[in-house]
Amino acid sequence: MRPIRGLMASAAVCALLAEPVAAQTAAEEDAVALQPVIVQSGEAGAADAGGTATTSTTTRETIDNRLIDSIQDLGRTEEAGVSFNRNTRSVNIRGLEGARVLTTIDGIRVPYLADATRGATGGADSFDFNTLSALDLTRGSDPMLGSGALGGVLALRTLDPEDLLLGGRRIGVLTKSGYDSADESWFTANAVAMRAGDTYMLLQGGYRGGSETGSQGDLGGIGSTRTEPNPLDYDQYNLLAKVHQYVEGGHRFGLVGEIFSREDDIETRTTQTAAGAYREGNHFSGEEVERRRVALTYDYAAPETGGWFDEGSAVLYYQTIERHSTVDAIRSTSPTGEFRRDNSLEEETFGFNGDLSRSFQIGETLHRLTLGTELRTATTTQYSAGVDGCPDVTPYPAAFRACANLHTNQADTPEVEGSAIGLFAQNEIGFQGGRLRVTPGLRFDWYEEKPGLTPEYEQSAAYDGTLPPSSSDTAVSPKLLVEYDLLPELTAYAQWGMGFRAPTVGELYSRFGAVGTYLRTGNPELEAEISNGFDIGLKLGTDDLGAHINIFRTEYENFIDVVQVAPPGGEYPQGGISSYYNIPDARISGVELGAHVRFLDYWRARGSLAYAEGRNLTDDTYLDSVSPLTAILGLGYDRQEWGGEVSTKLAARRDRVDNGFVAPGYGVVDVTAWYEPARLPGLKLAGGIFNVLDKTYYDAVNVPDSRAQPDLYYSEPGRSFKLNVSYRF
Numbered sequence: 040m041r042p043i044r045g046l047m048a049s050a051a052v053c054a055l056l057a058e059p060v061a062a063q064t065a066a067e068e069d070a071v072a073l074q075p076v077i078v079q080s081g082e083a084g085a086a087d088a089g090g091t092a093t094t095s096t097t098t099r100e101t102i103d104n105r106l107i108d109s110i111q112d113l114g115r116t117e118e119a120g121v122s123f124n125r126n127t128r129s130v131n132i133r134g135l136e137g138a139r140v141l142t143t144i145d146g147i148r149v150p151y152l153a154d155a156t157r158g159a160t161g162g163a164d165s166f167d168f169n170t171l172s173a174l175d176l177t178r179g180s181d182p183m184l185g186s187g188a189l190g191g192v193l194a195l196r197t198l199d200p201e202d203l204l205l206g207g208r209r210i211g212v213l214t215k216s217g218y219d220s221a222d223e224s225w226f227t228a229n230a231v232a233m234r235a236g237d238t239y240m241l242l243q244g245g246y247r248g249g250s251e252t253g254s255q256g257d258l259g260g261i262g263s264t265r266t267e268p269n270p271l272d273y274d275q276y277n278l279l280a281k282v283h284q285y286v287e288g289g290h291r292f293g294l295v296g297e298i299f300s301r302e303d304d305i306e307t308r309t310t311q312t313a314a315g316a317y318r319e320g321n322h323f324s325g326e327e328v329e330r331r332r333v334a335l336t337y338d339y340a341a342p343e344t345g346g347w348f349d350e351g352s353a354v355l356y357y358q359t360i361e362r363h364s365t366v367d368a369i370r371s372t373s374p375t376g377e378f379r380r381d382n383s384l385e386e387e388t389f390g391f392n393g394d395l396s397r398s399f400q401i402g403e404t405l406h407r408l409t410l411g412t413e414l415r416t417a418t419t420t421q422y423s424a425g426v427d428g429c430p431d432v433t434p435y436p437a438a439f440r441a442c443a444n445l446h447t448n449q450a451d452t453p454e455v456e457g458s459a460i461g462l463f464a465q466n467e468i469g470f471q472g473g474r475l476r477v478t479p480g481l482r483f484d485w486y487e488e489k490p491g492l493t494p495e496y497e498q499s500a501a502y503d504g505t506l507p508p509s510s511s512d513t514a515v516s517p518k519l520l521v522e523y524d525l526l527p528e529l530t531a532y533a534q535w536g537m538g539f540r541a542p543t544v545g546e547l548y549s550r551f552g553a554v555g556t557y558l559r560t561g562n563p564e565l566e567a568e569i570s571n572g573f574d575i576g577l578k579l580g581t582d583d584l585g586a587h588i589n590i591f592r593t594e595y596e597n598f599i600d601v602v603q604v605a606p607p608g609g610e611y612p613q614g615g616i617s618s619y620y621n622i623p624d625a626r627i628s629g630v631e632l633g634a635h636v637r638f639l640d641y642w643r644a645r646g647s648l649a650y651a652e653g654r655n656l657t658d659d660t661y662l663d664s665v666s667p668l669t670a671i672l673g674l675g676y677d678r679q680e681w682g683g684e685v686s687t688k689l690a691a692r693r694d695r696v697d698n699g700f701v702a703p704g705y706g707v708v709d710v711t712a713w714y715e716p717a718r719l720p721g722l723k724l725a726g727g728i729f730n731v732l733d734k735t736y737y738d739a740v741n742v743p744d745s746r747a748q749p750d751l752y753y754s755e756p757g758r759s760f761k762l763n764v765s766y767r768f
Contacts, residue, residue, distance in 0.1 A: 120649025128161025224249025
């Protein structure tokens, strides 16, 4: 464990909550801190607090009791069929990931940055679980939740000052620290909230530092035979500040500021060989991500009926997210000597989200009408800075022939100015006193990406003297949800919805390579991806007994993938030309199950299962990003002061792949427990042993299709433990 180096520099003060606010202040409510909170599943304007038919909520209590510190933990402990791809740093839901899964923080979308050539990818994981009060996970596409949500939505809600101020308190504190042996990391997260009259304030900061995540590989050394992970050290910081101002009449105004930063330093021993390009012991790489946001918010809840609308929310925000992929090495072969790279990708966004809702009655029918919008502009820039021994002349002399493949101090993509407009409306119509509910909805999306010529792009070895054209498109995405209460607690539903995803800047405009080698280029003629999905199921819901079953089938048009458009030869003899291309048809279908029950006095059991199969219908091949059949089973015991659970994650063999890794089936057992002593109110101790049986297993999504190392290098951690302690007062 290492000392805290200090939190990152200042961020603006605070607040954003995209759900309706009660007219009373929190000081007038006798709430309990960090209790289950249902959050809107997506940007401001999700239809209602419960999201859509396939939305599940994980509360702060569950996060603490089951020691969930990451998206990997969420998929291992709570959500069967959900994974986190550590190679692409992307959430995987129903076999889709990257830009096909929407992540939001307090209703603001977090872009997924993708630089497939240089490696600066990711961004959706730029948050700390210790800042959260709850999260919603929606499987599949619902157009009301936002464009880009073809696979699903991960909607995160950060702590509010009201979460820490109980029953009229003027000061509230939450502190939490812990240790995880899987990556030898320790963390501390601390929050303080204050109230002065109708003004509520929160300041939260955290740090986590650790090493590489372990695996079952035990062969060290350098090169392609290594099975141990590369040595790694990381530092992660976050700072969050919020202010809420309540105004008589049901109004709340807010200000929020946030900074998140993570830096990984890696000794990449897998790329070194005794007689290779890089000198032994002198190849280091790094991954960095930083996200900043500042927002003004407004929330309204009518103190009485009869107004123009019942509820409303709005947020005006600025956000920037930046990723760096770095190399610091010494080359042993030409060009010999110092070799450094800093490959960066940044998106700077200004946006506005807003929604209004109104409940009313027409004859015997009940209505809840929701109208909303999402407006944003973004500037995307990419650049590679570097130092090496290549001469500043072309063509390169024979002794420096390798330099023809090393391109730096250039932009592979022009600077792109993007704009997007989303408008949506839906109306939940209740018949038979609300027992039958029919919810039609419609979303309109428009986007435009305009590339601009910059000196950095003109310096690219792949620049052909022309600027690619702008890309724009529109889409109308309908939705229809029908729900019927067979019994007071048993609901049958069927949902149909279409989704829309615009191509990313990299898919449209990236261009890397040079004449004499190979070329990988974007395609400005790409069409947007379209999904058309059906879900049908049953939901049974009480605190003591609950279950759900959902069957889904989604067709995709214009699925974007990389294909070779010209074989090696001619101007590009090494690798030909590859580019992005629209696959006409793809399909993912499957089933999702879940259940929980409380029995005897203190016992509970739970289980969930997810199965999906994805196919490229055009080429009649499997989609390699789809997880195998997985299930999570848990048996727990909870009393007032203490509790625990034994859980297992089970996965079938994944063999329905095209070029992907054929992952063997496995079963992993975890044990967790928590203790809240009555004599020390507010103190909680939580701990767990994970992979108790020290099983060697593979998360199929985490294993790349092309593997340079033995299989064990990609295995998951063996037996590990976590210890957390938190205190609130």
